[in-house]
Amino acid sequence: MGKKANPETMGFQTEVRQLLHLMIHSLYSNKEIFLRELISNASDAVDKLRFEALANPDLLTGDSELNIRVVLDKEAKTIAITDNGIGMSRDDLIENLGTIAKSGTADFLQQMTGDDKKDAQLIGQFGVGFYSSFIVADKVVVETRRADLEATDAVRWESDGQGEFTVEPIEREERGTTVTLHLKESEAEFSEALRLETLIRKYSDHIAFPVLLEDTTDDEKGSRTVNSATALWMRSRSEIDDDEYKEFYKYLSHDFVDPLIWSHNRVEGKREYTSLLYIPAQAPFDLWNREAPRGLKLYVQRVFIMDDAEQFLPLYLRFVKGVIDASDLPLNVSRELLQNNPQLAAMKTAMTRRILDMLAKLAGAESKEGREIYQKFWKEFGQVIKEGVVEDSQNTDKLMKLLRFTTTHSEGDRQDQSLSDYVGRAAPEQDKIYYLLADNHATAKSSPHLEQLTKNGIEVLLLADRIDPWMVDHLSEFEGKSFQDVGRGQLPLPEGDGAVTQETMNEEYKPLLKKVQKKLKDRIATVNVSQRLIDSPACVVTAEQDLTPQLRRMLEASGQQLPDSKPNFEINVEHPLVQRLATEKDDERFGQLSNILLDHALLAEGAQLENPAAYVQRMNSLLLELDAHGTK
Numbered sequence: 001m002g003k004k005a006n007p008e009t010m011g012f013q014t015e016v017r018q019l020l021h022l023m024i025h026s027l028y029s030n031k032e033i034f035l036r037e038l039i040s041n042a043s044d045a046v047d048k049l050r051f052e053a054l055a056n057p058d059l060l061t062g063d064s065e066l067n068i069r070v071v072l073d074k075e076a077k078t079i080a081i082t083d084n085g086i087g088m089s090r091d092d093l094i095e096n097l098g099t100i101a102k103s104g105t106a107d108f109l110q111q112m113t114g115d116d117k118k119d120a121q122l123i124g125q126f127g128v129g130f131y132s133s134f135i136v137a138d139k140v141v142v143e144t145r146r147a148d149l150e151a152t153d154a155v156r157w158e159s160d161g162q163g164e165f166t167v168e169p170i171e172r173e174e175r176g177t178t179v180t181l182h183l184k185e186s187e188a189e190f191s192e193a194l195r196l197e198t199l200i201r202k203y204s205d206h207i208a209f210p211v212l213l214e215d216t217t218d219d220e221k222g223s224r225t226v227n228s229a230t231a232l233w234m235r236s237r238s239e240i241d242d243d244e245y246k247e248f249y250k251y252l253s254h255d256f257v258d259p260l261i262w263s264h265n266r267v268e269g270k271r272e273y274t275s276l277l278y279i280p281a282q283a284p285f286d287l288w289n290r291e292a293p294r295g296l297k298l299y300v301q302r303v304f305i306m307d308d309a310e311q312f313l314p315l316y317l318r319f320v321k322g323v324i325d326a327s328d329l330p331l332n333v334s335r336e337l338l339q340n341n342p343q344l345a346a347m348k349t350a351m352t353r354r355i356l357d358m359l360a361k362l363a364g365a366e367s368k369e370g371r372e373i374y375q376k377f378w379k380e381f382g383q384v385i386k387e388g389v390v391e392d393s394q395n396t397d398k399l400m401k402l403l404r405f406t407t408t409h410s411e412g413d414r415q416d417q418s419l420s421d422y423v424g425r426a427a428p429e430q431d432k433i434y435y436l437l438a439d440n441h442a443t444a445k446s447s448p449h450l451e452q453l454t455k456n457g458i459e460v461l462l463l464a465d466r467i468d469p470w471m472v473d474h475l476s477e478f479e480g481k482s483f484q485d486v487g488r489g490q491l492p493l494p495e496g497d498g499a500v501t502q503e504t505m506n507e508e509y510k511p512l513l514k515k516v517q518k519k520l521k522d523r524i525a526t527v528n529v530s531q532r533l534i535d536s537p538a539c540v541v542t543a544e545q546d547l548t549p550q551l552r553r554m555l556e557a558s559g560q561q562l563p564d565s566k567p568n569f570e571i572n573v574e575h576p577l578v579q580r581l582a583t584e585k586d587d588e589r590f591g592q593l594s595n596i597l598l599d600h601a602l603l604a605e606g607a608q609l610e611n612p613a614a615y616v617q618r619m620n621s622l623l624l625e626l627d628a629h630g631t632k
């Protein structure tokens, strides 16, 4: 295909338009971050070139000193950022600077509120990137040539950030990219050399390549290197202050909120590597997309190898950001090789432990502020840590200490209690940790299953997250206490006198139980006199071997066919309604009342009635009867 001589005009993808619009407004108070984003892109491009040059050294010919140059032209009011990195082809350019590839972006943008402060937080989770240039520039020009293409294959991209951009072929001798920002009238501050230099140093001191600044109106100074050009993770911990660590995190993650905590370590000996791992303060918008890119930036002896190296951490730690620089992996290591590298398993174990220890430190804070910080972490990432309980049985003990629950002691539905808190409050003879599964907090809180326990002052974990039924399946014991589902099987209470077995309890009510069983035989497995109930007349209980109703509902909703299962039914023989039932002589009415008791027990537990219309009929005839009594 012949090249078009004239600029070709194209439209931004809808999501890009929305993002541009939002970004310009909501990030205005953080506007200088455009520099961080552009320097970060330039440094990635140089990293990628160095990586490709391992296999193809010709790419470096004629220009082997990798660097980033910033040229300030005060008169023209432009800042140009040039890298001699990998560059982009025409297709790359259109794809990279005209669309957003992250899946879920459209949904994400829907959540924007129009409140700049809140939106700024949200965009932070998204990662800002190149488009942030338009916060300060009313025109951006990108000229680029991919390192492995000819000078005549270079391209120029230009946009005012309003909805369209143009692309045209150009000639460019040198490989790499120049991004030129034409500053808005109002952004004169960035054309002050000193201000620019300070910002560039702040945003680039930790990257491994020299960043040079040239001020075209100041011949004397020429161009000078403004950063120290040593990769941050290679410096010793004692030389790095917190601000530098935070800045490096933002550079890595494109997040602009500080991380919660980090851990920087050099491992020496048989396997040598340096890792710098960060826990973000807020979850990325695509945390729930298990396919989203994740993982660490991998370097081998300071040479960038790949982004999103997911082999170093388990899936549930997908929110961790950071760098790993391994000394003894081969430079030509690929994803496939990583998959099969025996060294890696050991590194993965060690890094997982490091992160869990870091979180344990955060979780163990005694001070009020410390607890709040962990609470914040839990709110953002607790669900993912619960996945860890399911997926990583090697670390169950560490993970259990990180869990936080809403319990009958919590303030509202805050997940603010640890298992140690629970055990600390339990009576010494209580050998179980009681939990209740429900579809949501309100159902849990008012569940009939809690009645006897609450009366006895026994705390119960209220589990209403989607993952909870799976998670509790993987919890066997904590500090010698086993876990007990209060909605399942028999419920022996700690202080209850062990002599009263279910059989003895049932003995006295045998005829009643038999009649109820007969009437409800299609809907229940068994019926027993309840030991759990105080205020409610009846409840349903999961049989010892059955799936919990929550899990069953979820599996069914996802289209799975499950074998039928009937719940156990329990009645509270102290309750007036049950006593009324016991005295009912009319067989049909007895059946109706029994069914209604069961309907209500199911509704209280959050179930959907199999035949709601039948229930409504039963209720209606009862109400009519009530009326007949009333008017008698």
Ligand code: ADP
Residues within 6 Å of the ligand: 037, 041, 042, 045, 083, 085, 086, 087, 088, 096, 097, 127, 128, 129, 130, 131, 177, 254
């Ligand atoms: P992100 O950096 O988060 O991927 P950006 O919007 O900043 O998002 O950039 C989109 C893509 O454009 C980058 O992933 C990269 O492939 C490409 N790109 C941006 N700047 C450069 C550059 N200076 N050199 C080469 N490619 C670049």
